[in-house]
Amino acid sequence: MKAGVAGIVALIVSLVAIVVVWSSLFTVRQTEQVLLVRLGEPVRVVTDPGLHFKAPFIDSVISIDKRILDLENPSQEVIAADQKRLVVDAFARYRIKNALRFYQSVGSVPAANLQLTTLLNAALRRVLGEVTFIQVVRDEREVLMGRIRAQLDREAENYGISVVDVRIRRADLPDQNSQAVYQRMQTERQREAAEFRAQGGQKAQEIRSKADRDVTVIIAEANSQAEEIRGSGDAERNRLFATAYSKDPDFFAFYRSMTAYEQSLKSNDTRFLLRPDSDFFRFFGGPEGRASANGAASSAAGAPAVPAAPALPR
Numbered sequence: 001m002k003a004g005v006a007g008i009v010a011l012i013v014s015l016v017a018i019v020v021v022w023s024s025l026f027t028v029r030q031t032e033q034v035l036l037v038r039l040g041e042p043v044r045v046v047t048d049p050g051l052h053f054k055a056p057f058i059d060s061v062i063s064i065d066k067r068i069l070d071l072e073n074p075s076q077e078v079i080a081a082d083q084k085r086l087v088v089d090a091f092a093r094y095r096i097k098n099a100l101r102f103y104q105s106v107g108s109v110p111a112a113n114l115q116l117t118t119l120l121n122a123a124l125r126r127v128l129g130e131v132t133f134i135q136v137v138r139d140e141r142e143v144l145m146g147r148i149r150a151q152l153d154r155e156a157e158n159y160g161i162s163v164v165d166v167r168i169r170r171a172d173l174p175d176q177n178s179q180a181v182y183q184r185m186q187t188e189r190q191r192e193a194a195e196f197r198a199q200g201g202q203k204a205q206e207i208r209s210k211a212d213r214d215v216t217v218i219i220a221e222a223n224s225q226a227e228e229i230r231g232s233g234d235a236e237r238n239r240l241f242a243t244a245y246s247k248d249p250d251f252f253a254f255y256r257s258m259t260a261y262e263q264s265l266k267s268n269d270t271r272f273l274l275r276p277d278s279d280f281f282r283f284f285g286g287p288e289g290r291a292s293a294n295g296a297a298s299s300a301a302g303a304p305a306v307p308a309a310p311a312l313p314r
Contacts (some may be wrong), residue, residue, distance in 0.1 A: 038058050039058060042104070045100055066099075069095065071117065073121065076126055081131055084173065085168070092152065096112075096161055104170045116163075123155075124148060128171075141171070144170055149163055254283060
């Protein structure tokens with residue numbers, strides 16, 4: 001019977017030992033850090049991953065994430081230095097670097113997010129309220145985000161938090177202001193387009209005027225050259241006629257009369273009021289013609305004058 005009692009006692013002792021050992025062990029994951037609290041008082045912080053020991057039954061294990069955490073901040077309306085209202089959408093990334101201070105100040109990640117949201121909004125208003133709209137949107141956005149991060153990091157250090165980064169996702173005018181700005185930009189672009197069209201029309205008119213002037217000058221010069229060539233041709237023709245006349249005056253007189261007959265008798269209703277013995281008909285009686293006082297060169301009164309020479313085609 002004593003042996004049975006001893007066995008039971010040994011079993012109980014073994015179970016108690018197992019429970020004590022089990023309660024004195026805890027595991028730290030790679031993504032967390034552990035704060036040991038004994039009877040409400042912090043004892044130590046364990047950051048190395050693996051299996052660790054603690055005082056059984058009296059030490060509590062509080063796991064705190066040591067990864068980079070997200071802080072999504074709702075859109076806030078900020079007034080810039082030039083009194084323009086901005087709708088700013090920002091977010092932050094932070095890490096818990098002092099687990100003990102974090103536990104003593106805020107206690108949990110949701111509470112830390114609430115506190116950091118308030119601090120981030122205050123930093124946004126302080127920094128963006130000192131600069132203009134253009135600096136926020138275009139010129140100094142990267143610098144301003146660095147200033148906001150630095151201010152937020154200094155204030156979050158009291159909570160054992162290190163701010164890794166702050167980014168402004170969007171900084172824009174409110175919708176009603178944006179519509180007015182877009183309308184003004186559209187009007188300005190339309191004005192510039194109309195100005196460009198007017199300048200283009202003026203340039204086109206100048207080019208057309210110059211082209212018309214050049215055409216007029218070219219045509220005038222061409223007509224001048226044509227008249228000069230035509231005058232030279234007429235002079236050469238007259239010279240040839242004069243040469244031919246000096247060689248054979250009778251034949252030349254006959255030729256001129258034949259040409260005059262051809263020019264005068266083209267129409268079917270041609271009528272002449274001439275004397276029958278007019279010098280115009282001197283070759284009607286025979287090829288030798290009848291001599292006249294002026295060398296068979298003039299016609300009777302009322303008759304068409306005999307042309308001095310046939311007109312050459314131009």
